Amino acid sequence: GAGVSQSPSNKVTEKGKDVELRCDPISGHTALYWYRQSLGQGLEFLIYFQGNSAPDKSGLPSDRFSAERTGGSVSTLTIQRTQQEDSAVYLCASSLNPSDTQYFGPGTRLTVL
């Protein structure tokens, strides 16, 4: 079956612009996760959705970051007024239920010039 998909695969933007990243989880997976991985670094947890609600937003780096999930499926991560330090690979993962195996999408490589 189809895995987790993310779009765009690459995004280059100018400092100060807003960007929107999309994640399409595996069908039927109730849990969805966003992570960020900077070059040579580990995965940084950003936010988690159970259904459409996000019980834990504490990982979002700043108030420029927001995320939503609608219909218990697709999620978007929005970064407003991008900064150069936002450059990273943004990974999305989904799991059937919380704490089940997570399956990752290919990521979106964001470059802020």
Added chain:
Amino acid sequence: RKEVEQDPGPFNVPEGATVAFNCTYSNSASQSFFWYRQDCRKEPKLLMSVYSSGNEDGRFTAQLNRASQYISLLIRDSKLSDSATYLCVVTQGGGADGLTFGKGTHLIIQP
């Protein structure tokens, strides 16, 4: 946040050798444990779950020591294709509170 610690390496190992590395976690309430593999510029992929009784999958053996709060991964007869970063994942269960990834151990298998 709860911490998961791994030796970042790199571990340089000749092809055919056996290599082992550990991961320690600080939260004694952790419930689920996994090893993920991440190739350069790729997404992490599940390698194996880790059970208290230990589990083996071909050349890979994972073990959990709850008393000492560490997880190990053993790779026998290493192949060039085993070169990757191995991520330790620890969860509490029931939500994102316990989702913690280690920074990974970088393994290089040399011909």
